Every structure is written in C-alpha cells, then in structure tokens.
Amino acid sequence: MPARIARSAPPRNGNANRLDYSRSRSHLSNNDRVDLYHKFSSEKLKQTVHRQVAGAEAAKSVHGPVDIDSFLEIDCFPGMKVCGVKNESVVNITNLLCRVDPTIIGASKRSERLMYSPLADALNEIANKAVTGRPLPVKFDVCGDLRPAEEIGGFRTTPDLSIQPRRKSKNSGSSSDYWARGLGVIEVKATEQEDPWYQRVSTSAGEHEFTEVQLKTWNQIQEYAVMAYRAVPRCFLLGMGFFGDVVRFFRWDRSSIIVSDPVHYKVDPAPLITFVVGLAKFANSGIDRTAHTSLSTKAELALVHSCYDEAVHLGILSEYTPHRDGDTLDGESTRIIVESPQKPGLYETFISIGRPMFYSRFIRGRGTRVWLAKRADRSDDGFVVIKDTWRNESRWTEGEIYGSIYKGAESVFGVARFYHDFDVPDPVSTEMPCCTAAARLNEEGTDLTERIHHRCVLSSVGIPLDRFKSTKQLLHAIRDAVEGHRNMCSNGVLHRDISPHNIMISVYPERELGARGFLIDPELATVDTMPDLATELHYLTGTPPFMAIDRWVDDEADHEAWHDLESFFWVLVFIVIRHTPCYITQKRIDKPAVEFLPSLYDTYPSDRNKKTFLTDDAPNVTVADNPPLTACIRNFASIVRSHYFDEQYKKHIPLEEQNMLTHDRVISVMQEALDSADWPAEAGDAAIAFEPLERRSAQQKQEVAAALNAARLKAESGRNSRLSRTSKSAQVPKPGQQAHGTSQLKPKPSNARNTLAVPPARNTKQKAAVPPAKVPQPVVGQQATALRTRKRKGSSVEEEPANEELAQKRSRHRAPVASRTPVARNTRSAARRNNATSSSQGTTRIVTRSQTRRAQQRSG
Structure with a gap:
C-alpha cells in the first residue's frame, strides 16, 4: 500500500484527545505492523497480529467521543428527520431491552452470550415497529458462533450480531449472507469496563490510555470494520458496541473513525431507535450503489460468462474459486456506473467480470479497488480496467496527471492508455462529490486527510507480473x-x-505501440x-x-x-x-x-x-x-x-x-x-x-516438535528392543552368569568409567558385569526418560551405547577425557561420580549420592 509521509511532520490524528496506542503493553513492533500494511509479506500472518494492526491503524484517525446528539444529527445522518414513534412501541422496545442481562442465574459470573438473542429481538422490534408503515429494510442476526473464512485460507472471525438487508425471498446459504457484506457490525460485551472509553484516562499529552481489556475490545471492533470494508465497496460503515447496560456508536470512512458518547439504552432507548432508523434509511446504509448492484438480466449474466472465459484464456484472470459456500461468479459480478467522457453528467453502465482484481487491505487511505469490466450495452468493445479510489483532495486527479504524461498525444510507449476519470457524486446530494467527514472535522481542529471518491477507467489491460508465462x-x-x-x-x-x-x-502489445509492459497508477x-x-x-x-x-x-x-x-x-x-x-x-x-x-x-x-x-x-x-x-x-x-x-x-x-x-x-x-x-x-x-x-517462531516450534517426536519414536523403538532382549536373557541365563536375585561384588578398575562405556558383544562368552549389592537394578526403557530429563543435583547419568560400533566410536572419543582434565574442581565429587556410574545390558542408570554411599558402606 503506497505511503505518503511528510518529513519531520507529526502524524495525522483524530483530535487533541487522540489515542496513544503505543502505551499498551500489547503494542506492535514495526515488523508486525508492516506485515499488514502491504500485500507483499512473504510470511504467513497470525490473526492476532492482523487484529492488532487493525486497531493500531484505527487509533491514528479516531475522533471523539462526541455527544450523542451531534453524532446522530451532524456526523451520521445530517438533514434526516425521524418520524415520531408511538408510545406503545417505545414501551415494548424498552421491555425487550430490559431483558438483556448477562448475569448467570445462581452464579456471580457474567456471560455476553446471554445478551445475544435478547438484543437481536429488541433490535428487530425497532426495525419492525418503530416507524409507522412498512418495516425498515434491515434485520439483525446473531452470528457469534459462525466463523466463515474471509477467503480460502483467510482469517475466521465474526462479530456477535450482524446487520443485514431485509430481502423479499431469502436464498439460504447465498454469498449475501456473509456478515461482512452486511450493513453494519455489532460487538457485545458483558460489562461496561470492557468499553474502550470506560473511565477514560488521558495523559499529559492528551492521549487516551487503553487497559488490556479495553485494547482487546478495540482491536476486535476495528478488525470487523476492516473486513467489512474489504468485502463491499462502501462510502461509510456504521457499527454498535454494547457494553453491559450502555451502547456506543461508531462511524468509519476513509479518513476517520467517529465515536459517540455512551448511552444507557435501557433508560433512554431514543438514541438507539434513531440510530437504527438512520442506518436503514440514510444514504444506502453506506453501501456504494454505483459499484455494488447485482446483475439481474440474462444478457448481463451471459456477458459475464463469455468475458470470463476469454479473460482466463488471456491470463488476465485466474480460474474462479468460491471463497465460501454460496459464492458464485454471477453473484460477485456487479454493475459499475461510469460518467460519459463525451457527455458529463450522463453515465454509462459497465459490468465487472467477477470479484475485484485488487482491493486495499485496510480502511484508512486511498482504499483502492480494481475491476476488470466490459461495457454493458456494447459487448464488442474490449475490456477496460476500472479503478476506484478515495483521492487526496489537495492533489491532482489521475486524469490530470495522465494529461501531463501524454502532452497532447493519444498515448505514450510504456504507459497505460487512459479513458476517463471523474469524482463519484454523493448519494444524498448528487450535485456534490462524495467526500469523507474530514473536511467538517478539520473545522473543529483536527488534522485529517480530506478525501474524495474518485473513479478512473483505463483502456489498457494487463496481466500481473506474478502470472508471467516465461521469465x-x-x-x-x-x-x-x-x-x-x-x-x-x-x-x-x-x-x-x-x-x-x-x-x-x-x-x-499491438494496442500499446508495441510495448510488452506498461506503467499504471x-x-x-x-x-x-x-x-x-x-x-x-x-x-x-x-x-x-x-x-x-x-x-x-x-x-x-x-x-x-x-x-x-x-x-x-x-x-x-x-x-x-x-x-x-x-x-x-x-x-x-x-x-x-x-x-x-x-x-x-x-x-x-x-x-x-x-x-x-x-x-x-x-x-x-x-x-x-x-x-x-x-x-x-x-x-x-x-x-x-x-x-x-x-x-x-x-x-x-x-x-x-x-x-x-x-x-x-x-x-x-x-x-x-x-x-x-x-x-x-x-x-x-x-x-x-x-x-x-511459516513465520520464524512458528517454524521453530514445528522443528522442535518434529525433533521431539522423532526422539520419542526412537526411544520407544529402543525400549521395545530392550524389552525383547531382557525377557530372553531372564528366561535363559548365560553360562557363568549369576541367577536373578544373587549378587557378587568385584572391585572396579581405576578407569571404570571408560571401561564401562564399552559393553561386551552380544554373542561372546565374556561374563556380564554384575551390579553392586542392593543397588537398584536398572529399569528397561529408562534411557528415554534420562534423555528427556535434566541431570538432577547429586546424581550421575551415563548413557550406554546401543551397539558395538557406536560403543567403539564413543570409547575412542571418551578415552582421552581424563588426560584433558588434569585437576578436578572437587576430587571427592568426581570419585563419587565415578563410583556411582554403573551400566548393564545397554540401559541407563541414575544413581543418587545417598545410594552410592550406602552401597560403599555395605561393600566394606
């Protein structure tokens, strides 16, 4: 994602009471933050980091909290009038809201899940009966237990409740049911203390500090908003956060996040009713209808399929793969409105071929979204590329820059061919371009980037570099x-x-003056x-x-x-x-x-x-x-x-x-x-x-786990082998070997440690070593335990080679050890270790100092 940063200039913040995200112990390092700010990360991204980055980005442009009247009348729904609500309806809504209680009966704990269904019932009551006449075209669904993937291999997350458009006939399982394609998001928490602005504390610099619990809530809500913006073209997005007995409202656009003061919705449900009515009726609920209208005619659907086949053949698009159940090529194609270059004020209709070829990963900034499209009424025309952005109000438009590149020529070798660009009109006041709230907020002393909704169409069509047919x-x-x-x-x-x-x-290339590649953007x-x-x-x-x-x-x-x-x-x-x-x-x-x-x-x-x-x-x-x-x-x-x-x-x-x-x-x-x-x-x-x-930390964990698993399997194999040998030797004693339960003490040689490292060969007639009297016998399979256990204080561990060849190698390696250590730090301890070491039949023994001392006393 391109960045434009002023040298030695302060970052753009919401207002003087901005959020100091770095003051939390959970703040991100630069390495984690960059992983999400561009689409070129080579390592897999953890969802926890994705959520943290969403919260960190949002904290840079937050404005508020603002009083509830200003939020509803100026920030969200300017000029909208809400018809009066019958007292009977208000009473019913209040009664339903009072049933929202997270308390678990018979326990001191609270559970937010107990709030989901009562909240959905109350909000649906508002949608159905708050306004006289037909029900509002919205509904509220509980979706906290559903976690569909954003895309194949993508993140799985969902808000507690979703706000969906009410449809005449519901096609269960269709792509439209995906919560991120809805009209808004709702997060529910059991206590007011989980509200990010609960008893907010500001620092001397006027920055708000999050507690860990508040930070978690903030990050959750911001991640939902990010995913909702990625799913659907939007001019703005609305959301609610219920924290115990209070509700707080949110409004996102490409410049800012506006947060309202809390409202005690059980005591005063009027602001909640106004918000629901406004969300349903104002400005298409924030959805950009100029680029998000479903196809309906057979001719449009036929055009999509014929163009899709051609685009795949040319390498422009990859094979369509649905991200979720119910996704289809038809459902993800849409009508896009473009101003006519010959007749300003009149608009042409283009049809996108499937989902966007590219979309911005985050809310703040230009919010670029790119489609491959074709003119709806002139199918003989070639493909075009439509680019939708929120341009910086102070910069030249893309069309003006292309004009400077061409200098009066129709095209330039190695540069894309430009068709037309225009500012998208506001859905409420069509005579004005659609803008973010930054212009108005800056009048109150903020320093936000003012952005205008802009659309650019290119005649040049290209294949991404990462789909080359040859180097x-x-x-x-x-x-x-x-x-x-x-x-x-x-x-x-x-x-x-x-x-x-x-x-x-x-x-x-023949349409690009012979150029086999070209620059865009x-x-x-x-x-x-x-x-x-x-x-x-x-x-x-x-x-x-x-x-x-x-x-x-x-x-x-x-x-x-x-x-x-x-x-x-x-x-x-x-x-x-x-x-x-x-x-x-x-x-x-x-x-x-x-x-x-x-x-x-x-x-x-x-x-x-x-x-x-x-x-x-x-x-x-x-x-x-x-x-x-x-x-x-x-x-x-x-x-x-x-x-x-x-x-x-x-x-x-x-x-x-x-x-x-x-x-x-x-x-x-x-x-x-x-x-x-x-x-x-x-x-x-x-x-x-x-x-x-794989991320390095995850990769290291996997390597350690694989190594431990291999060691476990090796140890189990060795244990089974020794069990087999031990059972055979117990049944048939070798010639000269003492019967089980008897003992025979023999003096150890001075180099017993090195001598014992090499066991006798299996098939020789050499007598097996006899352990000291009453010293615990080695347990078969003890080697695996010893290998996984650190040596305890006051104990000795001696690993016996598993075969003769390895024993000889180890003997050659160990032989000069004594000569390399002329003076021991504690000769008495060294002697104890030498005397405490004993091996038998390829097993490992752990003998404590007290056991060694008792054995020495008994042996005289």
Whole structure:
C-alpha cells in the first residue's frame, strides 16, 4: 500500500484527545505492523497480529467521543428527520431491552452470550415497529458462533450480531449472507469496563490510555470494520458496541473513525431507535450503489460468462474459486456506473467480470479497488480496467496527471492508455462529490486527510507480473515499463510509486505501440508544473518494500528519477525470488532465495538488509537453468550498488563508476540479457505459485516438535528392543552368569568409567558385569526418560551405547577425557561420580549420592 509521509511532520490524528496506542503493553513492533500494511509479506500472518494492526491503524484517525446528539444529527445522518414513534412501541422496545442481562442465574459470573438473542429481538422490534408503515429494510442476526473464512485460507472471525438487508425471498446459504457484506457490525460485551472509553484516562499529552481489556475490545471492533470494508465497496460503515447496560456508536470512512458518547439504552432507548432508523434509511446504509448492484438480466449474466472465459484464456484472470459456500461468479459480478467522457453528467453502465482484481487491505487511505469490466450495452468493445479510489483532495486527479504524461498525444510507449476519470457524486446530494467527514472535522481542529471518491477507467489491460508465462516475457515487460518511465520523465512527470502492482504485462502489445509492459497508477506522481513541486518532492512517497534505500537514509534528499530505477530492481528481485527456482550461495552453501524475502521486503526501513544484499548476496544469486536472467540481476545489482559506496571506497573508484543508475544503463543491461540465446524453453518457464513462508517462531516450534517426536519414536523403538532382549536373557541365563536375585561384588578398575562405556558383544562368552549389592537394578526403557530429563543435583547419568560400533566410536572419543582434565574442581565429587556410574545390558542408570554411599558402606 503506497505511503505518503511528510518529513519531520507529526502524524495525522483524530483530535487533541487522540489515542496513544503505543502505551499498551500489547503494542506492535514495526515488523508486525508492516506485515499488514502491504500485500507483499512473504510470511504467513497470525490473526492476532492482523487484529492488532487493525486497531493500531484505527487509533491514528479516531475522533471523539462526541455527544450523542451531534453524532446522530451532524456526523451520521445530517438533514434526516425521524418520524415520531408511538408510545406503545417505545414501551415494548424498552421491555425487550430490559431483558438483556448477562448475569448467570445462581452464579456471580457474567456471560455476553446471554445478551445475544435478547438484543437481536429488541433490535428487530425497532426495525419492525418503530416507524409507522412498512418495516425498515434491515434485520439483525446473531452470528457469534459462525466463523466463515474471509477467503480460502483467510482469517475466521465474526462479530456477535450482524446487520443485514431485509430481502423479499431469502436464498439460504447465498454469498449475501456473509456478515461482512452486511450493513453494519455489532460487538457485545458483558460489562461496561470492557468499553474502550470506560473511565477514560488521558495523559499529559492528551492521549487516551487503553487497559488490556479495553485494547482487546478495540482491536476486535476495528478488525470487523476492516473486513467489512474489504468485502463491499462502501462510502461509510456504521457499527454498535454494547457494553453491559450502555451502547456506543461508531462511524468509519476513509479518513476517520467517529465515536459517540455512551448511552444507557435501557433508560433512554431514543438514541438507539434513531440510530437504527438512520442506518436503514440514510444514504444506502453506506453501501456504494454505483459499484455494488447485482446483475439481474440474462444478457448481463451471459456477458459475464463469455468475458470470463476469454479473460482466463488471456491470463488476465485466474480460474474462479468460491471463497465460501454460496459464492458464485454471477453473484460477485456487479454493475459499475461510469460518467460519459463525451457527455458529463450522463453515465454509462459497465459490468465487472467477477470479484475485484485488487482491493486495499485496510480502511484508512486511498482504499483502492480494481475491476476488470466490459461495457454493458456494447459487448464488442474490449475490456477496460476500472479503478476506484478515495483521492487526496489537495492533489491532482489521475486524469490530470495522465494529461501531463501524454502532452497532447493519444498515448505514450510504456504507459497505460487512459479513458476517463471523474469524482463519484454523493448519494444524498448528487450535485456534490462524495467526500469523507474530514473536511467538517478539520473545522473543529483536527488534522485529517480530506478525501474524495474518485473513479478512473483505463483502456489498457494487463496481466500481473506474478502470472508471467516465461521469465523472458517478465523481463520484456519490466524493460518496456522502464522505457515508459523514461518517457514520463522526458515530459516532466516522476512516477514515485514503482511496485509489482503498478507494472503490467501487456495483453495486447499491438494496442500499446508495441510495448510488452506498461506503467499504471501515477496518482502519486509529481509534475514539473505543480505549484508545490519542491514540497512534493520532499515527501517520502511510494510502496515501502520497494522504495530506494536512499529515501530512507537521507532525510534531506528529494525524490529523483534514479530512486524509481532502483525500485525497478527491487521489483525484479521480488518477482524472481518468489516465482522461479532461485538460490543464493553463501560460504559455498546454496540457500533457497525465498529465505531472504522477509529481511528484504517484510520490514521497513530495511536499508541495512538491502545494502547487505547488494554487497554480499546479489553477486551470488542464481536462477536455476537461466543464465540470462541470472546475469541480468547481478549486473543490475552492481549498478544499484554504485550509489552506496562508502566515502573511503569512493576515493579509489573512478567517478564514471559511481552513481550509475540511468535509464540507458538499466535498459542496456536488460536488453543484453534479452538478446541472449540461452533462455529456457517457454513451456516449462511459467511463474511458480508462491506459498507464504511459516513465520520464524512458528517454524521453530514445528522443528522442535518434529525433533521431539522423532526422539520419542526412537526411544520407544529402543525400549521395545530392550524389552525383547531382557525377557530372553531372564528366561535363559548365560553360562557363568549369576541367577536373578544373587549378587557378587568385584572391585572396579581405576578407569571404570571408560571401561564401562564399552559393553561386551552380544554373542561372546565374556561374563556380564554384575551390579553392586542392593543397588537398584536398572529399569528397561529408562534411557528415554534420562534423555528427556535434566541431570538432577547429586546424581550421575551415563548413557550406554546401543551397539558395538557406536560403543567403539564413543570409547575412542571418551578415552582421552581424563588426560584433558588434569585437576578436578572437587576430587571427592568426581570419585563419587565415578563410583556411582554403573551400566548393564545397554540401559541407563541414575544413581543418587545417598545410594552410592550406602552401597560403599555395605561393600566394606
């Protein structure tokens, strides 16, 4: 997710009474936080971290709590009037609300589950009878026990109650039943103390501290909101939190989270009734109906299926896989409204082909969502790409930037072809664009980013880099995108956000002036005619994992063209390591290159890791059976490395070998590789699917568990073998061996420790060693216990080899031990240990000091 951060500027917060999320002991490290802020993490993400990141992000833009009247009349439902509610209905609603009680009868404990059904009954009573006439088009369902996955392999979570649209005929199990596609979320807690703002305490800096319980509640609610925004295009989202006998209301948009004061809903249900009525009737309940209207005609459905087959064949889309029961290609396709470029104010209808190709992972920010689509009434037209964002109000629109790139031409080699863009109208006041609440909140002293709902349509259609058909095709696409970047710079435009999602493989190169790849998403670009160009260039802008090292280490540096060229290198390395058989040689050992991904791309700033990679690892990168791509990466890395020589080293390097990142050199390195005749055959050179890596902590746990399991199985095998041998030897004593229960004391040799380490061979006639009298006999299978137990104080552990060959090796290893230890720290203890050690029949014995002493006394 691209970031735009002002140097030495304070973060944008909700208001003076902002949340200090870092004051909780559960705050996130930078490593955990970055895992969720971009979609390029290489390691599997824990849901606990996902929830924490959602809470941390939300805490940056919270506003409130505000008084309940202002929240309802100004923040949520401006201009809406609620008709009077009959006294009889209010009484019935109040009686139902009074039944909401978490107390367990006969116990002092409380359970929030006891509140679910009574709350749903009361809220449904409001929806059915609060307003005269027809029931409100909403219903409230208990869903706390349902935990559907967000997507295949995704997180499983659900709020306690969901707010769903009331439908005339319910299709049970349809995708519309998924709680995140509903109208709002409700979280229930048994006590008021679990309210994040219960008895809130502010620090001297005006920051609110969470307790651990409050933090957990906050993170839960914010995760629900994040997942609801990912599921459906929204202008805003509403939610409720019931904490014992109080309720608190929430409103999310792309700039802020507004929180209301608490309301004692059993005493005064009027605010709750107003909120439910407003949620059902105001502005489509926050759903963006210009991009979320179900298909209904046979012609639309036929268009979707024919276009889908073509898109899969071309490689634009992957095979459709439902995420949940009831999901279908038809159900996830939608109508999208686009303003006509020839007739402003009139709108055309496009049909999306299935679910979005891309969507933003979080609420705050641009909230990008991208569809592959086709015009509904002109099926002969080609595909288009529709991009929906919430643009920064103070920046140029994407259409204005494309105009600066083209300089009057219809298109530019290596840059996407632009069709049209416009601000999406407000659903209530259609003459105004749809905006976030930041503009109004900033009048009250906050510092939030004002955002406007914007939609852009591109005529160029591309294939993501991670679905290349051959590595040569991949390098062709990136080479032409670099050429497109040079053309942009020639026209005074600097992209500033080079990432894998912003470089596409051309589906129709002949329509792109022959370019096999092109750049998209110049929304964060600078144009040399911008009035605030100097300030813009000083902003830290881009997608963090792919930003140039220099942008992190030099606070005074402005963004330059070579920074973008370095980003092309990190994109190439990222795609190659993830999707080709690739390794890096370190100390003559070939290591899988995927092991280097977390240190390079999952944390930021990662300048040290990347410098180390450029110096030590990149020269040793090898793409299996692919000499041209291997050489390209190594040569490209040497050009990037030329910008990061230390001052002492620079004194010995000619100036022409420093700071070598230019368009001509980068294109030359790539072209040299493309001209090679050693490329692998295309048939077996397509992208390999990437499987996220196990997190290191989880991987270590799995390795330890596997090792313990292997040791357990080995010990059990040894125990069974010894049991078999012991039973045989007990039945048939060997010649010269004492009968069971008798004893014969013999003096130990001075080197008894080393001698006992080698047992006699099984089939020899040598007499077996006889243990001292009345010393506990070794128990068969004791070895496994000894191996898993730390040596106790005052005891000795001697492990007997399992076979003759191992015994001889161990004897050779142990023989010189005494000579290597000239003086023992405690000779008496050493003697006790030597005398306490005894072995028999390949078992392990643990003999305490007291047992040794008694045995010595009895033996005289």
